[in-house]
Amino acid sequence: MDLAREIGLKVVEGFFEVAEIAHAEEMFLTSSTREVVPITRIDGKPVGAGKPGPVTLMLLRAYRAAIDRLATEN
Numbered sequence: 001m002d003l004a005r006e007i008g009l010k011v012v013e014g015f016f017e018v019a020e021i022a023h024a025e026e027m028f029l030t031s032s033t034r035e036v037v038p039i040t041r042i043d044g045k046p047v048g049a050g051k052p053g054p055v056t057l058m059l060l061r062a063y064r065a066a067i068d069r070l071a072t073e074n
Helices: 002-006 018-022 054-073
Strands: 028-031 035-038
Touching: 002 054, 028 054, 035 054
Parallel strands: none
Antiparallel strands: 028 035
């Protein structure tokens, strides 16, 4: 969340209705072990264009760069 804000992304936390999710242009999930994982389909239907979007890819690059920075600092 902090990294997304640092690179200028608007971050909204909360619960979302199914109808809101159905209209999403991009979706992803994150974790420390899985990094940033694009979600391209839900219930067999494409999310956005059905492929990782530019915001997801930007966040994934920023995440990997942050990990690389931490690795070189230690």
